[in-house]
Amino acid sequence: MEVPFKRFMRNKHIFIFIMALLYVVLICACHHNKSEKSLQSEADLSGCVIGAVSGTSYEIELTQRKDVKVVRFPTPTDCIVALKNGRIDAFVYDEPAINNDVRKKNGIKLAFKTSKSYPCGLAFRKEDYALVVKFNQFLSELKTSGELQEIQNKWFNAYHYDSVSMTTDNAPIATDGELLRVGTSQTIAPISFSVGKDWRGFDVEIAKRFGRYLGRPVEISLYDFAALAPALQSNAIDIVIGGVFITEEREQLLTFGDSHFSCYGGFFVVDENSQINDGFREGLKRSFNNNLLVENRWEFLARGLWVTIRITLFSIFFGTLLGVGLYLMRKSRYHWLNSIANGYAIVLRGIPMVVLLMILFYVIFTGFNSLVVSIIAFSMTFACFVSSMMNTSIQAVGNGQNEAGIALGFTRWQTFRYIIGPQALKKALPHFKSEAVSLIKNTSIVGYIAIQDLTRASDMIRSRTFEAFFPLLLITLIYFVLAWLMSKLLDYLFKWGTKI
Amino acid sequence: MITVQHLTKTFVSSDGKQLQVLKDVNCHIDKGEVISIIGPSGTGKSTFLRTLNLLEFPTSGEIIVNGKNILSKNYPLNKLREKMGMVFQSFNLFEHLSVLDNVTLAPMKLHGLSRLQAEKEGIEYLRKVGLAEKLSAMPSQLSGGQKQRVAIARTLAMHPDIILFDEPTSALDPTMVGEVQGVIQSLAQEKMTMLIVTHEMKFAREVSSRIFFMYNGGIYEDGTPEQIFGNPQKTETRNFVHLIRKLIFDIENKDFDFYDMTSQIKQFCIRYAMPERMNPITHVVEEMLMLLSKYENPIHIEITYSELDYSSMIVFVHKGETISPLERNDADELSVLIIRGMSKEIQTQQTADGVQLTFFME
Ligand SMILES: Nc1ncnc2c1ncn2[C@@H]1O[C@H](COP(=O)(O)OP(=O)(O)O)[C@@H](O)[C@H]1O
């Protein structure tokens, strides 16, 4: 009994996992002293701590109020968690996005709606007037026929979004027209959200109908909000949907079509009357059901996992090849090759990974598949590591043995193959392993260029279920398993590689 | 077998500085000869050895092995190196391989021997250097002397025509020097052709058929051990074989770092195992400097010590002067007394540079 437990604790992955759990628990335990007054209008917010999703109009407007402390979160899910933990008094988000179902499940309620409403629209590339004109034409037809109101009512009044059918569902898909590429950063019902591989929601239906109107097939991809404008400008997409507020600032960069609906913001607070106190087991069961089984949401994770695995393995493979090439260039007798290799290392070392990814995707390899671009980006940085690792570990073996090999009559390559290589490999293995493992985790930034990897998959589930931790813990577990498998795989390859 | 003509080697460092290490080396080596290369450190002995198997490429000159110039294009260098073994000062065993694998690797990969055959031969060579029972040990488990003997066995396994040794015993504890020298000696008896860079004069004298004294980038004197050790023709050779060690100071002005000099003298005495002479030498030097401190002229000091007859002396040159400071009227009497008391004999000489005093010490 004693020995397995020790072995269990010795495994550093498991140890780190436990530490991460502790960390989460600690964070949850940090409470903020609530102000007791009830919130009825915007004037009552004075002196309160308010959560807002960064980059939204609400956040920008609240920030201008000196009497309110604004706390910024990446998603409304995080706002809900903070609210429930008492770290904030209220949070503000699109009122329709936090529907009754979400409110009930999370024990929160609407305190009041914003006094003004915000017009939302579809955004187009600045110089793409032809498409904007066509869209406005299309929209006014929808309005006059009363269909727009119908669609809006259908989505905004629904209780179970998955049962709402889209008028485009059974319509024949245009196959001959040029692809209409649509980008969204929203994965929240009812505006734009995904069910399995399908995109659904109010904005999605508008976009699909517009595609049918034009006779063009529609492709929808998920982008980070910050990446939407560059994606439009670099021709990666044609239209942005997802409840985008029309603001003056954005109109300088993009062109908006006519507004197709207006949205009120809602300030949400804890609902004291709600009782969602099922026990730990019940809660876990419910989370499992909500996050994985409903709508087959586990498929997000499965697909995301497969993407993460492919990016990691291909990047390690090509990065290692490129790294060996770089090393040989560094050691070449031609001065210009050394300079290229050194310059490459210096430049790459200075670029943050996200920036590199964005530059490659939006500037250099425009038109390439985003998965391929991400593999290129990660291979490039991994190559830097591999070449410097080779340098250190080969140097650590020492030139003496190299000379001894040469003096015996081995060629330079044979000396490397039989003498230097196996020893350098052994010295390099631990570093290579830890770099490969951290690569797995580093790939989680590919969301910036519209790739739905494992992390992105959990974000999508979270934005549907509004659950804070279950999806995160789940992918943490998956990353741990991946890390463990990776180090086993490398051990195996190493054993195979050093057999003479 | 090997003829070397007008060989030069200049190293160019990365900042463009040139260092000519070999200036003009000429020699001929016949089959069966055992040649020891001696000379002060830094004169290019290792460099010379390494140009023979082209671990270093010469800058100019010719190396002719069995009638062929190995510097010509397309000369099969790897074949040459197979036939020209090399043993390094720092052993350079392959750390990831066992003793036996160290010996069998090259014959298997380069001569196409089967593992069985290579191991059979390998064990034979290990037995020859007295290490057959260590065949499955890893290099890190061996002492320095054992490592060097494995390195010799590894070289022998390639059936070389000649073996180059670069200070094979310099990195060893004194207690282990003998075991390695013994192996080399037995190879000499088997008429193995060898070129040995060494600092062990006694060993060089016993094992060699010929001695090269390298000095100042060339083979300065070449002869039998009797000639080189018994009757060297040149002063530098004599100084070297008499194991004369020198410490030199040039004092240009009064800013000279006196404390550094004292500490260097102490280290010199300790290094050559004559701590008992430390005090007399420093006293004489100090008192002499006291006497000379009145004058501005530069001073040249040489402290020498012979490891052969253990004699030591101090040479003072007071530049541009003609009168010995000891004989001046205004010389401090106490200083003169101390100096005379400390030295066995004092010689005064007039040279082109100035007045030269030589103090022979007890
Ligand atoms: N690869 C090299 N690059 C530059 N200088 C070198 C190199 N190898 C040796 N030298 C220089 O050449 C001189 C002779 O070295 P070496 O042949 O090792 O002398 P020895 O073996 O006689 O002590 C030394 O001054 C040394 O610093």
Ligand SMILES: [Mg+2]
């Ligand atoms: Mg040397």
